[in-house]
Amino acid sequence: MMDIKQIEVTVGEVCEGYFNDAEEGVVGYDERLDIRPRYQREFVYTGKQRDEVIRTVMKGLPLNVMYWCKTGDDSYEVLDGQQRTVSLCEYVDGSFSVDDMYFDNLPQDKREQILGYKLFVYVCDGTDSEKLDWFRIINIAGEKLTDQELRNAVYAGPWTSDAKRYFSKTGCPASQLAGDYLNGKTIRQEYLETAVSWAAAASGETIEAYMAKHQHDPSAVSLWNYFRSVIDWVQAIFPKYRKEMKGLPWGLFYNEHKDRTDLDPKVLESDVSRLMADEDVTKKSGVYEYLLTGKERCLSIRAFDDRMKRAAYERQGGVCPYCGQHFELSEMHADHIKPWAKGGPTTAENCQMLCRDCNLKKSDD
Known part of the structure; x- marks a missing residue:
């Protein structure tokens, strides 16, 4: 008691x-x-x-x-x-x-x-x-x-003490190496939490499980080496730094894509530059994930406005060009005639209205 x-x-x-x-x-x-x-x-x-x-x-x-x-x-x-x-x-x-x-x-x-x-x-x-x-x-x-400060208390030991030396001090190695890529503050343990969450994800573990496993390790050099590998990889494939790179889950990208051989830095830089200049891309920070995964949702592509939708609907007479059925405007979705990924702009001329089912089928294709 x-x-x-x-x-x-x-x-x-x-x-x-x-x-x-x-x-x-x-x-x-x-x-x-x-x-x-x-x-x-x-x-x-x-x-x-x-x-x-x-x-x-x-x-x-x-x-x-x-x-x-x-x-x-x-x-x-x-x-x-x-x-x-x-x-x-x-x-x-x-x-x-x-x-x-x-x-x-x-x-x-x-x-x-x-x-x-x-x-x-x-x-x-x-x-x-x-x-x-x-x-x-x-x-x-x-x-x-913070949650990480409480974890440091629960899993206190030589590993945690050494990890804080790398990630938790003002002017620490992690700050010097990757301060431009990370959000948060070192002294609030946010750099350490980020690094541990990435490393834990690489082995399919929670942060708590990872820290418990390493709690009594004599040093955190393995975590530091992993973190350095992440940043080295980022700087190798995206050598030109942009402010939109700050705070992205680079460790998760690294875990999934580090072994790919098709990532050409010159080609990627050209694509980054093009997408950053594209007015249809409203979420510029999503450019990097898009180039790695091909998922357009990362970009938040500019949507057709109501005027464009109405013009396309009237032009089609309310008929879906895919299935030939008539629908109310509220039952239809705006779609790029020429896909955005192939250079199709978000303009009235490139807008068509599809019924929900046909739009989903086209998206799946």
């Missing part, structure tokens, strides 16, 4: 021995408190949020309760409250000013007030699974954890 108790510690006590290093971690409370455990994110508070924490303490107003977990007889890790704790420690350490006043510039009584400010902390002691369950429960306010 988990044991939970409330304690009071001062800001000064928490800031004692404060140390913040990107590789070594973040500690305080005379080196007895791990402020950023391995499942926690990097600091994500904005300057405004950070400053409000300091102003709250300066005014003597209450901060929300914090949560720690026991890791030893007299050692702890922050379960919830990392952002507030780092804000306080960084201010006392002189890393930033609030209202143009650094900590050392404050009058002595103001400094003592801040250092003597009492933080209310709940400390829990229990099994790893109990701590993680509690962590999920209290993760209901402030800067909530």
Whole structure:
């Protein structure tokens, strides 16, 4: 059964021995408190949020309760409250000013007030699974954890720690190699989630299954090598970068098409250029998937407008040219006489109205 108790510690006590290093971690409370455990994110508070924490303490107003977990007889890790704790420690350490006043510039009584400010902390002691369950429960306010950050907690180990080195740090290798191709932020674990989801899909697994399988691997070099292979492949077949390439599921494309020998970069570039200039293509980011799969739906081809449909319907006398039957306009679908894929434009002259069944048959053909 988990044991939970409330304690009071001062800001000064928490800031004692404060140390913040990107590789070594973040500690305080005379080196007895791990402020950023391995499942926690990097600091994500904005300057405004950070400053409000300091102003709250300066005014003597209450901060929300914090949560720690026991890791030893007299050692702890922050379960919830990392952002507030780092804000306080960084201010006392002189890393930033609030209202143009650094900590050392404050009058002595103001400094003592801040250092003597009492933080209310709940400390829990229990099994790893109990701590993680509690962590999920209290993760209901402030800067909530993302799904991937929660996965990092559940599957914490050497593999996760090494994977974060590649994908989760500001200026990390993944950001330098492929920042132009990925959406999201490294410190919110979105690059890592993308990479793992691609690798998991390659072996038909969920993200959770993939991480569980690799949790105790000594390193994440296999994931990094896979990710590099994806980006190398993308840059080889589509050597000219365009902004529409950002955020596409390149790993899924790679998994399906990496062994194809018919992908000529010069031909593909010519096709990309042509489709990007085509006014009928309304979804430019879909060009790349279309060229790999041939699925026109990826492009959201410009539809015939109501005027074009009415003109074609009247011209045909309401008769479907395929089956010869008469239909109401509402029962018919607009179709390219000369297929769009063969250069047929979306114009009134190239529009015909087909009944639903004939249109589906033509699409299947």
